[in-house]
Amino acid sequence: MATVELEHISKIYPNGTAGVTDLSFSMQEGEFLVLVGPSGCGKTTALRMVAGLEEITSGSLRINNKEVNNVAPKDRDIAMVFQSYALYPHMKVRDNLAFPLKLQKMPKEEIEKKVARAASILGLEEILDRKPSQLSGGQRQRVAMGRAIVREPAVFLMDEPLSNLDAKLRVQMRSEISKIQRQLGVATLYVTHDQVEAMTMGDRVAVLKNSFLQQIDSPQRLYDHPNNLFVAAFIGSPSMNLFEGEIEFNSTGANLNFGNQTIYLDNKVTSLHPSLRSFNQRRIVFGIRPEDLYDASLANQNPNFQSIKAKVSLIEALGSEKLIHFTINANAGITDDIKQIAEEKGAMDSLLGSQGNSQAEGVARFPPRSAVKRDELIEILVDTTNMHFFDIDTGFSIWE
Ligand SMILES: Nc1ncnc2c1ncn2[C@@H]1O[C@H](COP(=O)(O)OP(=O)(O)OP(=O)(O)O)[C@@H](O)[C@H]1O
Ligand SMILES: [Mg+2]
Structure with a gap:
């Protein structure tokens, strides 16, 4: 069963710019799929359409076999992690994690259980009572991940979540995110412009250029059998x-x-x-x-x-x-x-x-x-x- 299916999805912005052109692919359950390509190729646009933050101009988007083109973001069973962590500065880590669940009016004990579980998966137990300003960049990024995890969505959407971190931390968080994603088994659509990140993290990698999909394949296939000069280079x-x-x-x-x-x-x-x-x-x-x-x-x-x-x-x-x-x-x-x-x-x-x-x-x-x-x-x-x-x-x- 596919979790996310894009069928001939296009986005044309009101000013006439083609953000994404005729994009089709299906994500399998538990799959880590990376969208990669140079700046402006349409990665964020594609992700935002799946999230429901950007209207789809044409084509069909299905999540768990249900067309969601006109479903509000909060009803799509997705959780998004952005480049900017967007943590609430006045809230402790614990409350930052609990916030999305409180919004859902979840009972308190259940919230505590889920926060504890996410904290243990991400190694945040020691810092639950700190505020974001008292955290390192990597810790902040982990809290942002935690906020997505507690919601137990069908799909994670991540837009360059590591680009604010220094090189060393980026490499470390790369493998942490991969590990956590495998552990949770939640289908993940991950955007990066860094081809090394794409190759090391993705089960499959979709390469975009100028709003068009060039090739979607396993990292090794892309490397050994690039479809064209662009992918090769x-x-x-x-x-x-x-x-x-x-x-x-x-x-x-x-x-x-x-x-x-x-x-x-x-x-x-x-x-x-x-x-x-x-x-x-x-x-x-x-x-x-x-x-x-x-x-x-x-x-x-x-x-x-x-x-x-x-x-x-x-x-x-x-x-x-x-x-x-x-x-x-x-x-x-x-x-x-x-x-x-x-x-x-x-x-x-x-x-x-x-x-x-x-x-x-x-x-x-x-x-x-x-x-x-x-x-x-x-x-x-x-x-x-x-x-x-x-x-x-x-x-x-x-x-x-
Ligand atoms: N709101 C908008 N209105 C008009 N054009 C837009 C809008 N947002 C994005 N675009 C254009 O759509 C194209 C795709 O942009 P998008 O942000 O999806 O690229 P990206 O691959 O995420 O790039 P980056 O790596 O720089 O984040 C670009 O040509 C961009 O200028
Ligand atoms: Mg982008």
């Missing part, structure tokens, strides 16, 4: 390397020519992407994840590995690995989509630097023992079986 950190090339088939496989180099794809590799053949002698975008690039001086021989040459521009030694930034003689696979993502990820400068002068930038994940040096011309091995290919005009992935 958005999911993963560092991002997938994207370059332009021309593919040329021959009897044993295909040559992928880019800049002054060629990557040979044997028949085994091209057969992983049958429709690649229809792009023969055309320009395409190809993608390689940073972990599918190997330091040639360390890697073992492997028939799927093909060598390319690149110049090291920067090394980030992270202890467990080295991120090797390099430039390569090629055109970067930059579309408007990719520009938007780069802007969000704060990588615009390096991208723009690589545009037009046929020097593209890339990143490889090497083991810490890699001895490559800055400014060195190095040989990198590409695992061709894990390469991605995209139609340069539509941005769609080339798979079947």
Whole structure:
């Protein structure tokens, strides 16, 4: 049984802006579903329509199999957690938690029981008699969660609930929310613009762009089989390397020519992407994840590995690995989509630097023992079986 179903839901604001366009998905019971995408893509709009805070322009919204398009928020059996905690400053934690239940005119003993249970789930027992001003950011966020939990709703709705916390606390609360959600088994629709948060928390992740759903899938499927360039570039950190090339088939496989180099794809590799053949002698975008690039001086021989040459521009030694930034003689696979993502990820400068002068930038994940040096011309091995290919005009992935 699905708990929340959106069927062709659209929102057009009075000024004509499309907030959400033709959004359809079903949440399963107990599912943690994350909506992710760049600023302005429609995440909050979608969530607010489910909450009943925003009128639905067209489409059907069902909660527990009942259409609720015209049902008031308080009658939808949902509880929402916002970015701003919106706690009552003059009330103790205990009363903040009890408040939504008092509004429901619940008997006092029952309220006490539910508050105690929520406090124990969230580890708030010690601070029940404090006021919000006497709490840390993480504790405040937990109280805000507690206020949603006590209501025992059918669905939790959360809009960037962790964005006010510092990085360390965010990571900690991330796993706490996941744990609590699993424990309670309540379907949760969670909004974030942070793809790492989306990937680590979601059973499934829905990626939105400019009001349109791009793909909805498990985190691993999104990572391994992105539908299009946008999802490919958005999911993963560092991002997938994207370059332009021309593919040329021959009897044993295909040559992928880019800049002054060629990557040979044997028949085994091209057969992983049958429709690649229809792009023969055309320009395409190809993608390689940073972990599918190997330091040639360390890697073992492997028939799927093909060598390319690149110049090291920067090394980030992270202890467990080295991120090797390099430039390569090629055109970067930059579309408007990719520009938007780069802007969000704060990588615009390096991208723009690589545009037009046929020097593209890339990143490889090497083991810490890699001895490559800055400014060195190095040989990198590409695992061709894990390469991605995209139609340069539509941005769609080339798979079947
Ligand atoms: N009340 C409104 N009137 C008109 N347009 C609106 C209104 N609220 C949002 N929009 C527009 O609808 C689109 C989606 O906005 P929304 O707030 O849903 O984005 P978001 O994905 O939540 O972004 P962010 O990550 O910045 O919170 C944007 O283009 C936004 O400008
Ligand atoms: Mg928002």
